[in-house]
Amino acid sequence: xxxxxxxxxxxxxxxxxxxxxxxxxxxxxxxxxxxxxxxxxxxxxxxxxxxxxxxxxxxxxxxxxxxxxxxxxxxxxxxxxxxxxxxxxxxxxxxxxxxxxxxxxxxxxxxxxxxxxxxxxxxxxxxxxxxxxxxxxxxxxxxxxxxxxxxxxxxxxxxx
Amino acid sequence: xxxxxxxxxxxxxxxxxxxxxxxxxxxxxxxxxxxxxxxxxxxxxxxxxxxxxxxxxxxxxxxxxxxxxxxxxxxxxxxxxxxxxxxxxxxxxxxxxxxxxxxxxxxxxxxxxxxxxxxxxxxxxxxxxxxxxxxxxxxxxxxxxxxxxxxxxxxxxxxxxxxxxxxxxxxxxxxxxxxxxxxxxxxxxxxxxxxxxxxxxxxxxxxxxxxxxxxxxxxxxxxxxxxxxxxxxxxxxxxxxxxxxxxxxxxxxxxxxxxxxxxxxxxxxxxxxxxxxxxxxxxxxxxxxxxxxxxxxxxxxxxxxxxxxxxxxxxxxxxxxxxxxxxxxxxxxxxxxxxxxxxxxxxxxxxxxxxxxxxxxxxxxxxxxxxxxxxxxxxxxxxxxxxxxxxxxxxxxxxxxxxxxxxxxxxxxxxxxxxxxxxxxxxxxxxxxxxxxxxxxxxxxxxxxxxxxxxxxxxxxxxxxxxxxxxxxxxxxxxxxxxxxxxxxxxxxxxxxxxxxxxxxxxxxxxxxxxxxxxxxxxxxxxxxxxxxxxxxxxxxxxxxxxxxxxxxxxxxxxxxxxxxxxxxxxxxxxxxxxxxxxxxxxxxxxxxxxxxxxxxxxxxxxxxxxxxxxxxxxxxxxxxxxxxxxxxxxxxxxxxxxxxxxxxxxxxxxxxxxxxxxxxxxxxxxxxxxxxxxxxxxxxxxxxxxxxxxxxxxxxxxxxxxxxxxxxxxxxxxxxxxxxxxxxxxxxxxxxx
Numbered sequence: 001x002x003x004x005x006x007x008x009x010x011x012x013x014x015x016x017x018x019x020x021x022x023x024x025x026x027x028x029x030x031x032x033x034x035x036x037x038x039x040x041x042x043x044x045x046x047x048x049x050x051x052x053x054x055x056x057x058x059x060x061x062x063x064x065x066x067x068x069x070x071x072x073x074x075x076x077x078x079x080x081x082x083x084x085x086x087x088x089x090x091x092x093x094x095x096x097x098x099x100x101x102x103x104x105x106x107x108x109x110x111x112x113x114x115x116x117x118x119x120x121x122x123x124x125x126x127x128x129x130x131x132x133x134x135x136x137x138x139x140x141x142x143x144x145x146x147x148x149x150x151x152x153x154x155x156x157x158x159x160x
Numbered sequence: 161x162x163x164x165x166x167x168x169x170x171x172x173x174x175x176x177x178x179x180x181x182x183x184x185x186x187x188x189x190x191x192x193x194x195x196x197x198x199x200x201x202x203x204x205x206x207x208x209x210x211x212x213x214x215x216x217x218x219x220x221x222x223x224x225x226x227x228x229x230x231x232x233x234x235x236x237x238x239x240x241x242x243x244x245x246x247x248x249x250x251x252x253x254x255x256x257x258x259x260x261x262x263x264x265x266x267x268x269x270x271x272x273x274x275x276x277x278x279x280x281x282x283x284x285x286x287x288x289x290x291x292x293x294x295x296x297x298x299x300x301x302x303x304x305x306x307x308x309x310x311x312x313x314x315x316x317x318x319x320x321x322x323x324x325x326x327x328x329x330x331x332x333x334x335x336x337x338x339x340x341x342x343x344x345x346x347x348x349x350x351x352x353x354x355x356x357x358x359x360x361x362x363x364x365x366x367x368x369x370x371x372x373x374x375x376x377x378x379x380x381x382x383x384x385x386x387x388x389x390x391x392x393x394x395x396x397x398x399x400x401x402x403x404x405x406x407x408x409x410x411x412x413x414x415x416x417x418x419x420x421x422x423x424x425x426x427x428x429x430x431x432x433x434x435x436x437x438x439x440x441x442x443x444x445x446x447x448x449x450x451x452x453x454x455x456x457x458x459x460x461x462x463x464x465x466x467x468x469x470x471x472x473x474x475x476x477x478x479x480x481x482x483x484x485x486x487x488x489x490x491x492x493x494x495x496x497x498x499x500x501x502x503x504x505x506x507x508x509x510x511x512x513x514x515x516x517x518x519x520x521x522x523x524x525x526x527x528x529x530x531x532x533x534x535x536x537x538x539x540x541x542x543x544x545x546x547x548x549x550x551x552x553x554x555x556x557x558x559x560x561x562x563x564x565x566x567x568x569x570x571x572x573x574x575x576x577x578x579x580x581x582x583x584x585x586x587x588x589x590x591x592x593x594x595x596x597x598x599x600x601x602x603x604x605x606x607x608x609x610x611x612x613x614x615x616x617x618x619x620x621x622x623x624x625x626x627x628x629x630x631x632x633x634x635x636x637x638x639x640x641x642x643x644x645x646x647x648x649x650x651x652x653x654x655x656x657x658x659x660x661x662x663x664x665x666x667x668x669x670x671x672x673x674x675x676x677x678x679x680x681x682x683x684x685x686x687x688x689x690x691x692x693x694x695x696x697x698x699x700x701x702x703x704x705x706x707x708x709x710x711x712x713x714x715x716x717x718x719x720x721x722x723x724x725x726x727x728x729x730x731x732x733x734x735x736x737x738x739x740x741x742x743x744x745x746x747x748x749x750x751x752x753x754x755x756x757x758x759x760x761x762x763x764x765x766x767x768x769x770x771x772x773x774x775x776x777x778x779x780x781x782x783x784x785x786x787x788x789x790x791x792x793x794x795x796x797x798x799x800x801x802x803x804x805x806x807x808x809x810x811x812x813x814x815x816x817x818x819x820x821x822x823x824x825x826x827x828x829x830x831x832x833x834x835x836x837x838x839x840x841x842x843x844x845x846x847x848x849x850x851x852x853x854x855x856x857x858x859x860x861x862x863x864x865x866x867x868x869x870x871x872x873x874x875x876x877x878x879x880x881x882x883x884x885x886x887x888x889x890x891x892x893x894x895x896x897x898x
Contacts, residue, residue, distance in 0.1 A: 015416070019437045027436070032382040033375015035560075037507055038592035042830035045507060073375035087373040091365065094796055097804060098233025099372035100508040100560030106373060129837040132830060134507050134561045135233050136807025137800070138841035 003065055005029065006075025017062055022046045024062035025072060033073035033103045037132070044131030047104040047111075048072050054111035073103035076110060086110055089148035097135035105131050109145050117153055119145065199543060201567065201636060202270045202535045205279045211287025212340035213266050215244060217295065218256075221315060221328025223248055226260040227367070228268055228284075229276040230532050232562040234860045235797035236276035237367040240284050242793055243350050246359040247288030248327075250315045257367050261526075261555040262538045268556070270533035270567055272683065273758060274858025277793055281350065281856050287338060289346035294336050299325045351791070353853040361852070363796035368558060380557040381511035383528045385585040388513070389418050390439045391578035392588055393430030394448045395598035397824060399680060400640025401450040402427055410445035417442045421581040430574060432582040440591070453678030455823025464675050465627045467496065467606035476625055476671040478651040480659060483667040485621045491610040493703040497695045498885040501629075501818035501825075502602035502684055503833050508560020509595050514575035515585035524551045525576060530559035532567040540569040541576045552576075563808075564683035565600060568636050596827040600682025601818060603629020605655065607695035611665075617707050619718050622665035624696065628655040629677040631687050647674065658689030658865060661696045662756050664720040679825055685808065686861040689757055690868050694886075697753035697869035702882055711752050711873070723756075725788045725850060729764035730754045732786035732847050737766050747771040749878025753869035760857035762788040762850070765866040767809075767842075767874040778875070780810055780842040783867065788850030789857045799846045802863040806844050809867030810836045813875070815887050 001012045003024065016028045020039075025031040025048070037045030039058045046057045049071040076084045083091075086106050096102045105128070112119055112127040119127070124145055133141070206228060214226050225244055227237045241255045260268075269279060292312075299317045300307040303325060310317040316326035330336075350360050368378045377383065406429055408420045416438025422429045429448045433439035463469060470476055512529035525545070531537055538554040545552070559566055571588055579586035590598065605628035612621035631654030633647050652674040659670055704714035712734045716727055730752070737750060747770050754764040768782040783806040792798050815834045819826040827833040868886075876882050 015435055019435055023436045026382075027384065030384060031375070032377045032384070035379075035507075036381065036509065036589065038830055040592060040829045040831070042592075043507065073373075077374060083373070090373045091369055094363065094366060094369065094800070096233070096366065096369055096372045097235070097800055098506075098508065098559060098561040099368065100379065100506075102372050103375050125839040129839040132507065132835060132837065134505055134563070134835065135800075136804035136836070136841075138807060138836070138838040139803055139844050140800070141838060142841065 001063065001066060003029070003062065003070060004068065005031065005070045006072060012062060019062055020058055021048070021060040021062045021065050022057040025057060031072050031074050035100055035103060037101065037104070042132070043101070044108055045101045045104040047107040047131070049107060049111060052111070052114065054108050073107060076106065084110065085148040085151040086113065086144065089144040089151065092147060093140045093144040095137050095140040095144050097137055101131060101133045105133065105141055109141070109148070112145070113149055113152060118149055199536065199539045202268060202533050204267065205269055206267070206283045208283060208286060209340050209343045211283040212290070212338040212343055214284065215287050215291055215338070217291065217327055217331045217336050219328070219331055221326055221331065223250060223255045225255050225257045226265050227257050228265065228280055230268065230271035230530070230534065230556060230559060231259060231367055232271060232532065232559040232566070234276065234801060235366050235794060236271070236280070238364050239277055239793040239797060240280055241367070242359040242362070242364055243281055243284045244288040246350050246357055247285055247348070248292050248315070249312045252359055252364045254315060259556040259558065261553050262534055263550070263553050268535055270536065272532055272564065272567055274761070274860035274862065277856045278760070278858055281793065282348070285348045285350040286343050286346070289348050290338055290343040291336060293344065293346040294338065295327055295330050298330045298336070302330065360791075360793050361795065364794060366797065378558045379508060379511065379560055380513060380528050380530045381587065381589045383513045383587070385513065385515055388585040388587055389432050389434060389582055390436045391430055391432040391574065391582065391586040392439055392443060392590065392594070393428055393574045393578070394443065394446060395594050396427060397450055397597070398453050398678065399635045401452050403429060403448055404451050405449040407447040411442045414438070414442035414445055418584065419578070419582045420446065421578060423577070426577070428577060430578050432578050432584070432586055436589070456678045456820070457823070458820040461501065461604055461677060461679070461820065462498070464677055465498070465604050465606040465629065467608045467625050467627045470627045470673055471608065471625055476627065476673040478672045479669065480651070480656065480672055481668045481670040483669060485623060485667050485669055486612065489612060492613050493609070493611045493699050493706060495609050495695070495699040495702055495882070496884055497607045497698055499605050499691045499694065500816070500886065501604050501679065502812070502816055503596055503599050503818050503827060504563045504565035504684065505830070505833055505835055506561030506563060506565060506595070509590040509592060510566070510571040511587070511589040512571045512575035513585065513587045514579035516579055516583070524553060525579070526553045526555065527572055527575060528555045528557055529572050529575070530557040530566065531572070532559070532562050537569050537572040541572055544573060544576060545580070563685040564687070567683060568600065570598070592830065593828045596829070596833065597825060598680065600634065600680045602684030603631060603655070603677060603679075603681040605629070605688070605691045607691065609695050609699035611699060611703055613703070613707065617709060617714065617717065619663055619665045620667065622661065622663065622668040624659065624661065624670050626655070626659060626671070626692060626695070627673045627675060628652065628688060628691070629679070629681045630674050631655045631681065631683060633674065634682050636682060647676065654683060655688040656692070657687045658692040658755070658757065662720055662723055662726060662754070663700065663718045686757065686864045689861070689865045693753070693755040693865040694869040694872065697755065697866065698872055698882070701751065701753070701869070701873040701876065705876070715752070715754060725762040726754055726756055726764070728849060729762050729786040729788055732849055733764040733766050733784050736784045736786070736845055736847060737768070745770065747773060747878055749874045749876070751870045751873025751875070751877050753866040753873060755865040757862040757865050758858050760790070761859065761862040763862045763866050765863060765870040767867070767871040769871070769874045769878050771875070771878045773879060778814065780840065780871070782843045782845065784845045785863050785867070786847040786849055787859065787862060789859045789862065790850060790854030791852045791856045792848050792859070793856060795848055798848060798859045801860050802846050803844050805861070805863035805867050807836045807841065808864055809871050810840050812868050813871040813886055813888060817887055
């Protein structure tokens with residue numbers, strides 16, 4: 001079984017085909033940036049993009065993602081290593097405390113900015129309130145999304 | 161369930177002596193097999209010279225730092241690097257910070273009580289300054305000048321004639337070794353408040369920040385080893401519970417299972433499987449029956465800690481302050497407040513990876529785990545195996561949120577026992593169900609605060625009675641067989657944290673009982689300080705209202721002497737609040753609170769809320785916090801901690817209560833235990849104030865002790881609701897008067 005992850009085809013060894021997409025990404029494929037938080041779809045820590053949509057990888061079987069484009073936090077930066085504006089904004093605002101939920105937060109926010117380049121506070125709350133952060137970094141998450149949105153609107157080449 | 165309300169007095173000490181343990185200080189032990197090995201939590205503060213083991217200059221001139229504190233997201237690692245950078249005249253980015261393993265660093269104190277900077281700042285500064293001076297002497301020899309002729313440069317020194325020498329030119333071939341027995345005294349730039357600081361007092365990029373946003377491995381569960389299998393144990397419902405019956409036939413036959421491990425003596429039952437999915441399937445089939453606790457209800461827990469029930473039987477177990485109170489006259493305020501069981505609900509499930517290598521006497525086990533106490537995990541794992549501690553190497557990993565819940569030996573034990581049984585490297589990652597069911601919860605507590613004032617509104621008589629479940633007198637400090645004796649011998653000094661109020665009163669009675677509960681209990685951010693201060697600050701707030709006094713002015717007038725730093729926090733918070741006029745909007749409320757955490761950290765907080773009574777909705781608009789923790793090494797990290805405490809306060813006041821159902825703790829997933837989300841986050845304003853010549857004190861939990869009562873007081877201000885218990889669900893709000 002093959003998965004299309006972060007722009008390349010990855011072979012999934014046999015015993016892993018029956019696992020959740022989250023486990024398949026983390027264990028055999030080594031893409032450990034996506035985290036396990038609950039396995040119930042309650043917390044958003046495991047969000048990845050599937051065909052551009054934010055999805056909770058703990059609720060999907062690996063086989064559900066066959067033939068679809070999967071992007072994880074490891075695939076968010078440009079191929080040349082330049083950070084996605086959200087990743088940069090996350091560093092600039094020093095959002096992370098423990099850091100565990102942050103990949104899911106960033107992937108959820110990236111999907112928001114892809115569909116809404118200038119989200120207001122309500123749009124941010126509507127998109128992000130399913131991503132739990134026990135450290136309470138929410139105010140900075142909000143600020144980082146605003147900062148990244150401004151960077152994106154300013155266009156490539158502009159820096160935050 | 162034992163309602164420990166009887167007078168025990170000296171008999172407690174007698175029991176402890178009878179069991180061979182004296183109550184002088186705190187004696188603890190860990191039970192392994194039939195032998196007793198005393199294994200203490202790592203409570204020892206680093207001594208003045210400890211920093212010698214934390215720093216070195218590499219041949220390329222870069223500084224390497226072994227981080228002597230566990231990194232839980234509180235940011236202490238980068239703050240300590242800033243101190244080293246300040247002393248050594250380098251950028252923080254020029255210091256390579258490593259979370260060490262137990263073979264690399266002599267000791268680490270457990271990372272609890274917001275003490276990392278308070279206890280490590282000076283040893284770190286001393287070591288870095290000694291390193292700087294050793295380099296200066298070496299440079300002086302190299303250049304043929306007196307050491308005093310060399311002034312500090314960037315990662316090196318300069319001479320008046322313009323010559324410079326870089327650290328990298330000084331360490332080629334010969335490493336700089338510090339004598340840890342006696343570091344020479346050198347000027348400490350960090351603590352020189354006259355000096356313009358380049359690193360200390362500024363923001364810096366936290367450790368692993370880039371790894372986090374790019375998805376690099378930093379947590380224990382991110383570790384992958386060749387041949388690794390996946391394991392997990394069945395969580396016991398209570399510390400010390402014994403296995404009565406195990407049905408493991410179906411689990412053994414489940415596909416992908418490598419081993420089913422049942423060890424009744426250890427109270428351990430677990431599974432190792434080829435994949436996480438196979439593991440989960442087998443664990444569903446492994447049936448374990450435990451000898452305790454008996455089924456209980458929420459009403460049982462409420463009754464166990466009910467302060468009025470306890471007081472009706474007479475004095476509580478401990479009179480912590482026991483003045484003779486004035487008998488005449490009614491109490492001006494008599495307030496009851498009950499606080500619930502809380503879960504930690506950290507985002508990262510407990511995880512550990514264990515791998516055995518080598519043979520016979522040379523066999524070792526390496527463990528990768530994030531905890532608040534690497535060394536106690538190392539020592540207890542070694543005792544479990546009957547090995548000397550050196551044969552267990554524990555790699556300290558970043559922790560995905562601790563909040564007090566990661567100081568004990570739990571998941572490391574599972575990984576070690578399962579990896580040994582399976583003869584494979586094993587990764588253990590708790591399920592979310594395990595995280596809730598096996599959580600060492602904050603116990604419930606029940607408070608009654610009674611206050612009398614004189615004609616001028618000065619507090620004269622103060623009575624605070626508290627009944628709480630245990631906090632520190634738990635498996636953190638002692639094995640199950642010793643706990644009953646410890647609990648008889650002393651009051652739970654975690655539950656009593658912050659019980660001494662910061663208000664002056666001519667006469668005070670402060671009394672306390674701790675009770676045994678049929679649930680897991682343990683340490684939760686700030687321990688008893690938030691419950692105790694919440695009761696104190698709600699009562700004082702209500703008293704000010706009753707007397708028609710301004711709540712801030714009333715507090716300032718009644719603070720105990722020598723509380724100038726606390727008064728300054730309160731005054732600053734009021735100033736920040738009043739910078740915006742109170743809106744005339746119905747349902748608007750503003751509440752204040754203040755407090756002192758761990759004797760040295762001063763804080764005041766305020767919340768603005770807007771309550772829509774018709775819709776029974778509450779919006780937390782704004783949180784304001786002024787904090788004086790002396791010298792602040794990294795202001796942005798302290799702010800971040802305050803922001804986190806604000807969110808925890810919103811959870812505690814409006815949402816969080818661990819559910820009980822079907823005779824036991826009932827939360828199994830996040831949906832069962834709602835916590836704040838981004839939609840609940842208010843605007844947060846923080847002022848870090850105070851004299852930077854004061855030593856740094858704890859900042860990680862400090863704001864919580866005031867944020868919780870300030871929000872409760874804001875609800876009182878908004879809609880007249882004086883909460884008798886937390887949380888206050890909006891459904892409980894009173895209907896509009898008209």
